[in-house]
Amino acid sequence: MSKNRLWTLGLSAAIVIVAVFGYILGVSPILAQTSAAEQQLSSVTSSNQSTQSRNTVLKSQFSNMASLTADLSKLNVSIPLGAEMPVFLREINGLIDKAGVVLGTVTVSAGELYKSSDAAAAAPASTPVTPSPSPSPSAGATAPVASAVPAGPSSRLTLIPVQISVSGGYDAVMAFVGSVQTGERLYLVKSVAVSSSPEKPDAFVATVIGFVYALPTAAAKEAVTTVAATSK
Numbered sequence: 472m473s474k475n476r477l478w479t480l481g482l483s484a485a486i487v488i489v490a491v492f493g494y495i496l497g498v499s500p501i502l503a504q505t506s507a508a509e510q511q512l513s514s515v516t517s518s519n520q521s522t523q524s525r526n527t528v529l530k531s532q533f534s535n536m537a538s539l540t541a542d543l544s545k546l547n548v549s550i551p552l553g554a555e556m557p558v559f560l561r562e563i564n565g566l567i568d569k570a571g572v573v574l575g576t577v578t579v580s581a582g583e584l585y586k587s588s589d590a591a592a593a594a595p596a597s598t599p600v601t602p603s604p605s606p607s608p609s610a611g612a613t614a615p616v617a618s619a620v621p622a623g624p625s626s627r628l629t630l631i632p633v634q635i636s637v638s639g640g641y642d643a644v645m646a647f648v649g650s651v652q653t654g655e656r657l658y659l660v661k662s663v664a665v666s667s668s669p670e671k672p673d674a675f676v677a678t679v680i681g682f683v684y685a686l687p688t689a690a691a692k693e694a695v696t697t698v699a700a701t702s703k
Contacts, residue, residue: 575636
């Protein structure tokens with residue numbers, strides 16, 4: 472074999488060796504880095520798409536924020552954070568003036584924590600309570616109503632018994648009984664008793680017994696209070 476041929480073979484082998492080592496030491500790491508970068512880019516792109524989807528949902532929800540805030544304000548009035556009995560008493564006074572009846576007494580008893588066992592003995596009341604339409608009950612007309620207790624965790628709902636006594640014409644008394652159940656504060660009536668007034672034959676006395684609700688359980692510490700009628 473000639474010397475030139477040996478040089479050619481040696482040079483070719485050297486070139487192959489250099490190419491292999493060059494691939495191993497140079498090209499292969501770059502390819503691995505490129506592959507990792509592509510995977511990372513794919514992951515970031517997927518994450519960005521997920522974030523964009525969440526942002527779209529949040530923007531949609533935020534667009535209803537004003538409506539949700541208004542609804543929450545109404546719910547806070549219906550079932551406030553705390554007993555807020557002075558506010559409820561002012562509402563009762565307004566309903567009394569509107570109906571044209573005379574306030575006898577308002578008795579607010581100590582609040583009790585809601586217990587789920589109460590719901591088993593309670594039937595939901597879907598319509599306001601209305602006693603018998605007869606305008607001349609002999610001794611007294613009573614309309615018992617099953618206590619409607621909303622479902623909810625006992626540690627977050629307090630029932631406060633409130634008894635209201637009013638007097639006046641039959642239509643006026645019935646108007647008050649209806650309005651007190653549809654006021655701003657949630658007041659669920661348990662019973663209504665209507666009887667003739669011993670002082671005025673054409674007047675009637677209505678005693679309404681029901682519950683208001685409050686959050687949180689601090690309302691259960693309310694003391695028993697009786698508010699007597701004031702002269703007008």
